Amino acid sequence: MQCDEQQPICGLCKRVKKKCSFAVSESRELVTTPKDNFVLPSNASPTIHQMDLSFRCRNDSRTPTPIDCMPQSNVGLPPSLSAPHTQPLPLADLELLYHQMRFYEVTGQDSSDIQVGFAFPYVLHSILSLSALLLFSxxxxxxxxLDRACAHQNSALTLVRPHLVDLNKQNVNAVVKFSAITSVIALAQPLYQHPYRISRTSDPISDMLNSFHMTRGIRSVLERQWEMDGIHRDLDAGPELDDDDPWQQDLITKYPPYPILRNLITSHCTFEADKLVCLDATRKVFSFITLLEDHPNLHPDARLVQIWPIEIKKHFLNMLIARRPIALLVLGYYSVLMRLRSDTMWPFDTWSARLLQRIEEVLGDEWAEYLDWPRSRVLS
Structure with a gap:
C-alpha cells in the first residue's frame, strides 16, 4: 500500500527506510499547531512584577494634561515587538476579559471599549487592570x-505615552477612553492595598483630588480633539443663573438644601472670586444629581460623575487643595452624585461613604448640620 493522506506512513517506505512525504507534511503541521496559548490581537500579556502604583499630579496653576497626572510604577515594561496577532493572551487575561464583558452586560454599559482596545492595546490593558481590581473586590x-492590575496598568502607561505626545485624529478617541478608565482606576486602586506590602496612610480627600486631576486630564485631550475638528467649545461654558431662571427655580424647588447651601456660600465667602466658583460648583453638582435621578439609565458608565471635576473652575479645585471648609462642604454634596451611579460603577459605592465620612471628620461639629442631607442620601 502506498502512502497518501489517509495512510501517511506505509509498509513500503518502512521497508526501504524512507520517510513518507505525507508523514513529513503531517509533522510540520503538528509543529505549528497552537497548544498552550490562545492568540488574540491584543498585546495584553504583561510580565507581572512585584510593584505598586503611585499616582503623581502636578498641583500647579495650569490645566493638567494626562501625562502630568499619570499613575507611575516602579518597573517600566517596554511594548512587545511582535505583531499584535501573534502575541499570546494568557488564560488569566482571558478570565479578566470575560469578567469585564459580563460586567458591561449586567450593568448595561457599552462594551465598544474592548473593540477599541484591540486596535489600541493601552486601552485594553487599562480595561484588564480595572477588571482585575473588580474581580479582587x-x-x-x-x-x-492586585499584581495583574498593576502590571496591566504599567503596560498601558508605557504604550500610551507616544500617543499623548502626538495626538491626532486616529488616536485621540482611544486616548480619551484610556484617560477615563484610568481615572476610575485611580479611585479603585487605593481601596485595595496589597496586604504584604507597607502602604502609605490613605486620605480619601487627597485620593479624590488625585482622581480629579486625572479626570481633568481628559479636558486637554478633548480640547485638542475639538481643535482638530474645528469645533469651538468651552468646558467652563454655562451662564451664571439668577434666581428667576427656570432651571435655577426648578433646583431650588426640588432640593431644599440647595438654596440653603447657596446662602451659606454667599455669607461665608469674603472674596467675590471664591463665592462665584463655589456657587458654580454647587449649581453643577445639583444639576447632575437631578439629571441622574430623572434619567437613571442615561450613560450607566462613569461619565456623568466625571463631568463635574472636569467642569468645575480651577480656582475651586485650588480651594479644595487648600482644604477650604466651604469648598469641602460642596464636595460633600458631590458624594451624593457618586452614590447615584454606584449601581453600575462599583468603586463609587465605597467612595461616596468614604469621602463623606472624611469630610465630616475634617469639618467637625461646626458644619455638621449642613451635611445632614448628603448623610441621609449616602450613609442611610
Missing amino acids: EQPSRIEL
Whole structure:
C-alpha cells in the first residue's frame, strides 16, 4: 500500500527506510499547531512584577494634561515587538476579559471599549487592570489579581505615552477612553492595598483630588480633539443663573438644601472670586444629581460623575487643595452624585461613604448640620 493522506506512513517506505512525504507534511503541521496559548490581537500579556502604583499630579496653576497626572510604577515594561496577532493572551487575561464583558452586560454599559482596545492595546490593558481590581473586590483571597492590575496598568502607561505626545485624529478617541478608565482606576486602586506590602496612610480627600486631576486630564485631550475638528467649545461654558431662571427655580424647588447651601456660600465667602466658583460648583453638582435621578439609565458608565471635576473652575479645585471648609462642604454634596451611579460603577459605592465620612471628620461639629442631607442620601 502506498502512502497518501489517509495512510501517511506505509509498509513500503518502512521497508526501504524512507520517510513518507505525507508523514513529513503531517509533522510540520503538528509543529505549528497552537497548544498552550490562545492568540488574540491584543498585546495584553504583561510580565507581572512585584510593584505598586503611585499616582503623581502636578498641583500647579495650569490645566493638567494626562501625562502630568499619570499613575507611575516602579518597573517600566517596554511594548512587545511582535505583531499584535501573534502575541499570546494568557488564560488569566482571558478570565479578566470575560469578567469585564459580563460586567458591561449586567450593568448595561457599552462594551465598544474592548473593540477599541484591540486596535489600541493601552486601552485594553487599562480595561484588564480595572477588571482585575473588580474581580479582587469580589474574591479578596486572590492577591495575585492586585499584581495583574498593576502590571496591566504599567503596560498601558508605557504604550500610551507616544500617543499623548502626538495626538491626532486616529488616536485621540482611544486616548480619551484610556484617560477615563484610568481615572476610575485611580479611585479603585487605593481601596485595595496589597496586604504584604507597607502602604502609605490613605486620605480619601487627597485620593479624590488625585482622581480629579486625572479626570481633568481628559479636558486637554478633548480640547485638542475639538481643535482638530474645528469645533469651538468651552468646558467652563454655562451662564451664571439668577434666581428667576427656570432651571435655577426648578433646583431650588426640588432640593431644599440647595438654596440653603447657596446662602451659606454667599455669607461665608469674603472674596467675590471664591463665592462665584463655589456657587458654580454647587449649581453643577445639583444639576447632575437631578439629571441622574430623572434619567437613571442615561450613560450607566462613569461619565456623568466625571463631568463635574472636569467642569468645575480651577480656582475651586485650588480651594479644595487648600482644604477650604466651604469648598469641602460642596464636595460633600458631590458624594451624593457618586452614590447615584454606584449601581453600575462599583468603586463609587465605597467612595461616596468614604469621602463623606472624611469630610465630616475634617469639618467637625461646626458644619455638621449642613451635611445632614448628603448623610441621609449616602450613609442611610
